[in-house]
Amino acid sequence: MPERRGLRVGQWIGLAVTAVLLVGLLILPKFQSQYDLLTYTRFLVLALMAQGWNLIGGYTGYAAFGNVGFFGLGAYTTGLLMLSKLQVPFFPALFCGALLAGLIAALIGLPVLRLKGHYFAIATLGVAEAFRQIADTWDSLTQGSTGIDLPVRTEGEFFYYSALAFVVLGVLVTIALRRSKIGYAWVAIRGDQDAARMLGINTTAMKVLAFAFSAMFAAIAGGLTAYQNIHVTPGDFFKIEYTLQMIIATIIGGTGTILGPVLGAGVYQLLSNYVWTRFLELHPTVLGLIIILFIIFLPRGLMPVLTGSIEVARGRRRFRLQALLANVRAHRVT
Amino acid sequence: MNPTEFGQIAVNAVLLSGILALVALGFSLVWGIMNIVNLSHGAFVVLGAYLTFFLHELVGLDPFVTIPIVMFALFLLGFGVQQVLINQVIRAPLLATFLLTFGLEILIVNLVNYFFKADLRSVTTRYTGTGMSLGPLRIPYIRLAALGISLLLVAVTAAFLKSTRQGRAIRATGMDIDAARLTGVKVAQIYALTFAIGASLAGGAGSLLSMIVPFDPNLGETYTQRAFVICVLGGLGDVGNVILGAILYAFVDVFVGARLPELSQAFTFGVLVLLLVLRPQGIAGKKLYA
Amino acid sequence: MEAPAVAQSAEALLQARSVTKHFGGVAALQGVDLEIRRGEILGVIGPNGAGKTTFVNCISGMDKPTSGTILFKGVDITHMPGYAIGRLGLARTFQVVKPLRQLNVIDNVAVGAMFGAGGSKRNTSQARARAEQVLEQVGLKHRSTHLAADLTLPDLKRLELAKALAMDPELLFLDEVMAGLNPTEVERAMQMLQTINSSGITLFVIEHVMKAIMGISDRIVVLHFGKKIAEGDPSKVIENPQVIEAYLGERFAKRARGERQKR
Numbered sequence: 001m002p003e004r005r006g007l008r009v010g011q012w013i014g015l016a017v018t019a020v021l022l023v024g025l026l027i028l029p030k031f032q033s034q035y036d037l038l039t040y041t042r043f044l045v046l047a048l049m050a051q052g053w054n055l056i057g058g059y060t061g062y063a064a065f066g067n068v069g070f071f072g073l074g075a076y077t078t079g080l081l082m083l084s085k086l087q088v089p090f091f092p093a094l095f096c097g098a099l100l101a102g103l104i105a106a107l108i109g110l111p112v113l114r115l116k117g118h119y120f121a122i123a124t125l126g127v128a129e130a131f132r133q134i135a136d137t138w139d140s141l142t143q144g145s146t147g148i149d150l151p152v153r154t155e156g157e158f159f160y161y162s163a164l165a166f167v168v169l170g171v172l173v174t175i176a177l178r179r180s181k182i183g184y185a186w187v188a189i190r191g192d193q194d195a196a197r198m199l200g201i202n203t204t205a206m207k208v209l210a211f212a213f214s215a216m217f218a219a220i221a222g223g224l225t226a227y228q229n230i231h232v233t234p235g236d237f238f239k240i241e242y243t244l245q246m247i248i249a250t251i252i253g254g255t256g257t258i259l260g261p262v263l264g265a266g267v268y269q270l271l272s273n274y275v276w277t278r279f280l281e282l283h284p285t286v287l288g289l290i291i292i293l294f295i296i297f298l299p300r301g302l303m304p305v306l307t308g309s310i311e312v313a314r315g316r317r318r319f320r321l322q323a324l325l326a327n328v329r330a331h332r333v334t
Numbered sequence: 335m336n337p338t339e340f341g342q343i344a345v346n347a348v349l350l351s352g353i354l355a356l357v358a359l360g361f362s363l364v365w366g367i368m369n370i371v372n373l374s375h376g377a378f379v380v381l382g383a384y385l386t387f388f389l390h391e392l393v394g395l396d397p398f399v400t401i402p403i404v405m406f407a408l409f410l411l412g413f414g415v416q417q418v419l420i421n422q423v424i425r426a427p428l429l430a431t432f433l434l435t436f437g438l439e440i441l442i443v444n445l446v447n448y449f450f451k452a453d454l455r456s457v458t459t460r461y462t463g464t465g466m467s468l469g470p471l472r473i474p475y476i477r478l479a480a481l482g483i484s485l486l487l488v489a490v491t492a493a494f495l496k497s498t499r500q501g502r503a504i505r506a507t508g509m510d511i512d513a514a515r516l517t518g519v520k521v522a523q524i525y526a527l528t529f530a531i532g533a534s535l536a537g538g539a540g541s542l543l544s545m546i547v548p549f550d551p552n553l554g555e556t557y558t559q560r561a562f563v564i565c566v567l568g569g570l571g572d573v574g575n576v577i578l579g580a581i582l583y584a585f586v587d588v589f590v591g592a593r594l595p596e597l598s599q600a601f602t603f604g605v606l607v608l609l610l611v612l613r614p615q616g617i618a619g620k621k622l623y624a
Numbered sequence: 625m626e627a628p629a630v631a632q633s634a635e636a637l638l639q640a641r642s643v644t645k646h647f648g649g650v651a652a653l654q655g656v657d658l659e660i661r662r663g664e665i666l667g668v669i670g671p672n673g674a675g676k677t678t679f680v681n682c683i684s685g686m687d688k689p690t691s692g693t694i695l696f697k698g699v700d701i702t703h704m705p706g707y708a709i710g711r712l713g714l715a716r717t718f719q720v721v722k723p724l725r726q727l728n729v730i731d732n733v734a735v736g737a738m739f740g741a742g743g744s745k746r747n748t749s750q751a752r753a754r755a756e757q758v759l760e761q762v763g764l765k766h767r768s769t770h771l772a773a774d775l776t777l778p779d780l781k782r783l784e785l786a787k788a789l790a791m792d793p794e795l796l797f798l799d800e801v802m803a804g805l806n807p808t809e810v811e812r813a814m815q816m817l818q819t820i821n822s823s824g825i826t827l828f829v830i831e832h833v834m835k836a837i838m839g840i841s842d843r844i845v846v847l848h849f850g851k852k853i854a855e856g857d858p859s860k861v862i863e864n865p866q867v868i869e870a871y872l873g874e875r876f877a878k879r880a881r882g883e884r885q886k887r
Contacts, residue, residue: 126603191724291437
């Protein structure tokens with residue numbers, strides 16, 4: 001992640017493209033039906049979750065498999081606060097949800113982040129499952145499996161712009177973190193955790209921070225979705241599908257990149273919609289296949305492909321199919 | 335809980351542990367030797383169950399007779415999957431194999447769902463429901479046979495690993511892949527063989543399960559989870575550890591399931607996390623391969 | 625090549641007392657007493673499995689000793705977490721190099737500059753500036769923007785050293801940095817280590833390359849089966865019959881004697 005004074009031409013191009021897309025996203029609601037707006041909002045919420053996951057799974061290299069737990073936690077916290085005697089307005093309730101998620105993630109992270117690889121992934125999976133079960137059984141608080149109903153609000157634009165604002169905020173936060181010592185610490189941990197420790201990095205603290213951040217992003221996504229959906233149940237809000245979506249979105253877009261999660265969320269949403277309309281019943285099969293293909297052929301996601309194409313377009317680099325396939329060959333066993 | 339309840343639960347646990355051991359063994363082999371946590375392991379169990387179901391329904395074969403057929407079919411499938419898919423990401427970072435096997439699981443389960451629909455199935459024969467009584471306790475014959483067959487398969491696998499050349503090559507690869515290569519072991523073949531064996535054992539477990547519980551395409555998920563917990567409980571070292579883990583798990587699962595069914599998963603995972611944090615080697619094992 | 629003179633009143637920068645480490649039933653270290661004096665180059669030799677790397681792991685906080693005490697600059701670091709020890713001014717390299725693979729060379733080193741002893745007063749750009757200095761020092765500047773994963777072994781070894789140097793350590797543990805280097809590279813490495821030492825950094829050097837150890841060490845310590853079996857002046861240590869039997873062999877001792885007589 002080299003920092004330079006000023007930007008390279010390639011980065012200017014990237015920035016320009018991003019700006020155009022952002023403007024497009026801003027004026028979008030004028031031209032879309034309420035139904036389509038819903039899809040775009042879903043994309044933005046997914047982007048938010050992916051951005052959060054990118055911090056722990058992408059930059060730090062700890063593949064958490066339970067962030068839907070924080071999604072649901074955010075949903076319930078936001079909802080219950082809004083429904084409580086205090087009748088907390090939406091945004092403050094949302095922030096409370098985020099804070100609570102961050103705190104709980106930090107507490108859980110302390111023991112769980114000591115685990116490596118597979119163990120960590122499964123442990124976080126278990127955490128999400130445990131959250132679901134708790135939401136299901138703690139009737140007095142959450143109304144159990146019947147769920148809760150938030151105050152009604154139907155303007156699609158409100159949710160769209162809120163989600164958009166958070167996604168933009170997420171991008172800015174990601175940039176800030178990545179350029180800071182924290183970002184370096186995360187990438188160092190991913191590179192070689194032992195080396196990172198010996199270089200003076202408090203790996204536990206840094207990991208917990210990444211995990212807490214990812215939880216906050218997920219919680220905000222959860223709160224937004226809760227308000228939009230109105231009806232919140234444990235079954236709906238703790239689905240492992242959400243975890244998978246945010247992971248796949250990040251992978252498609254590019255782990256450890258700033259815009260990768262957003263890009264990936266967009267591509268995923270597009271694919272998902274297309275597959276849904278064409279292959280309704282085989283929808284998961286096709287998605288499973290897409291996952292498999294991406295993992296094998298494009299494990300670094302689309303971002304490197306995009307930045308690479310900018311270079312190719314400028315005549316700087318030649319397009320080589322081998323480069324794509326080299327990836328596959330490198331990971332085989334002979 | 336009165337003694338009879340307790341006794342029946344204990345009996346159920348013991349009978350269940352056989353199949354759990356079988357499922358976990360395949361899973362632990364792939365994990366221990368190839369360092370791959372195969373999230374689609376449960377899908378192989380499901381395939382085994384459906385295959386037995388259809389061989390029974392369409393061809394009229396006795397389900398016990400279908401077991402070797404199913405195991406062979408799953409062996410081939412496992413071999414193919416490893417060569418075509420798993421092999422591509424073997425040296426890639428963990429997340430890649432995790433997601434790959436997960437994608438595979440989604441794919442298989444959904445295909446099964448599509449072709450066979452989500453109705454609950456069950457393999458019933460004229461001897462379903464028969465059993466013997468040990469005092470107040472009831473021991474269904476099928477479950478007893480399932481226990482016996484599971485243990486037999488586990489023993490055969492253990493013998494294979496210990497005494498045959500291929501088996502020893504597999505273990506060697508798991509211990510030190512470079513050293514194994516140096517002694518002439520063809521690692522690519524060994525990996526394919528190991529994965530195929532894992533799938534085969536899962537298929538066998540599926541066959542047995544089809545006779546014992548009603549199943550649908552989602553049967554597999556819980557078995558993958560259980561296999562994982564068992565491997566953690568027992569450690570990845572050897573077959574004995576897997577059996578130990580399976581028995582322990584079966585008891586905990588059955589007892590917690592009896593008392594706190596709603597929170598069983600939360601409890602299991604709580605214990606799992608605690609265990610992982612306090613004793614990553616598992617209760618018995620030394621982590622030889624992981 | 626002469627070893628630089630060491631101040632007679634050298635303070636003990638690091639004191640290891642009765643450091644013991646058990647792995648299950650195996651005693652990797654048995655009551656090792658060691659002192660590292662400020663400003664010196666302490667060479668450490670011994671057969672494989674003698675406990676040299678284990679010792680470094682215990683001191684640097686990578687691992688915890690089963691018993692014993694370790695004082696660094698008077699501070700008890702026995703149970704201190706590894707990263708805190710690093711920030712106190714103790715750095716180490718790994719025998720099997722551990723580069724941060726997906727980062728480029730300068731970022732690898734910048735991490736050390738950011739989080740090491742000098743890190744608290746640097747922001748990320750200042751850390752990169754410091755990294756450039758260190759890369760210049762070890763001769764890797766021309767590879768600044770290359771990915772660590774693309775480096776050759778000698779360059780990786782230099783990177784490993786650079787990362788540790790960037791931490792501004794007072795005490796630097798080097799674990800077989802010269803393994804796999806050809807004679808010319810060994811010479812260059814020896815010079816580099818001497819320069820580093822002259823700049824005020826105390827060195828603890830584990831090596832099998834005897835020429836290097838003899839050439840740069842002020843004192844030598846010999847470990848064998850987790851115990852310290854000899855310590856002191858290099859020329860005396862290599863004459864020690866225990867050391868000869870455990871590690872050096874007669875032929876080497878003769879050769880080394882001969883070489884010293886030539887000087």
